Amino acid sequence: MYVSALLAFGDSFMEQGNNNYINTLSKANFLPYGKDFLGGKPTGRLCNGRTLCDFLAEALRVKNYLPAYLDPLIEDKDLQTGVSFASAGSGLDPLTSTQTSTIPISTQLDMFKEYVGKLKRNVGVETANNIITNSVVVVSIGNNDLLLSLPYRRLQYDVPTYSNMLVKRVLNLTQEIYMLGVRRIVVLSTPPIGCLPAVRTIGGGPQRACVDEENNVAQLFNNNLKQQLQLWTTTVPQSKVAFIDYYGTLMSIIENPQKYGFDVVDVGCCGTGEIEFSILCNKLAATCENHSKYFFWDSLHPTEKGYNVIVNHIIEDLVNALF
Known part of the structure; x- marks a missing residue:
């Protein structure tokens, strides 16, 4: 197994600091x-x-920290082993990034094209092409569309139609990435968004239960995405796509926390853990005493331990699909 670089696209699960x-x-x-x-x-x-x-970068033996592409302190040698183009709050639907003032997936793709140009200037065309060919791209996208934009789009689309539109946009993204020379692509499914602490707080009633409606929408999108990616792969020579069941992985952890070394999976460590994320999770918000027992850091995103457990859970399937 040889991976030259890891390149990340998408939303807050891939965000490494571009939004700074x-x-x-x-x-x-x-x-x-x-x-x-x-x-x-x-x-x-x-x-x-x-x-x-x-x-993921560590598990694929690339490096221990993946930098943000927009970091002004990034060095040429960092580009050779990969960067993240992702933006927390981004989505496939242009409305999503408009709502959150973040970097839309189309702009992330433009950043990737710019990155390829920089790479060719830095190391030469042949070496740059080898880096791209032997890289792995990982994509996490669609979560914010389902949570933020779907409620506004319901006047225009029913859920299956909106889901189909998003899946087509993922396929277009995959095609564009392939056309730029990438041959190994990892696409994460959406997680069980109805079980994210903030979503439980808003829609889960007094008991803050997982919101079935949100999870059902996520599963519809995921099933369609998996099917369409499998079809796409059969028509594109030399490509390998790993569809990773992020939904099933997180649901397994949420339903069996002790098995993975967690005690708390329904709130985050920051503040009350019920609603705080981004600017609401700040230095005035106290954090839990022992975050190693918490799966979520804020009300949407896992802790470092949580991410480590996730990667340990998915890496075998990922490697088997790509190599």
């Missing part, structure tokens, strides 16, 4: 985010420490 450099409220470049990251440095990762991208 744009005008948006969807940021995490302040404590307590990053309190366990390299001596307590908030970087824009929506976590107390390392993220899904970091652990």
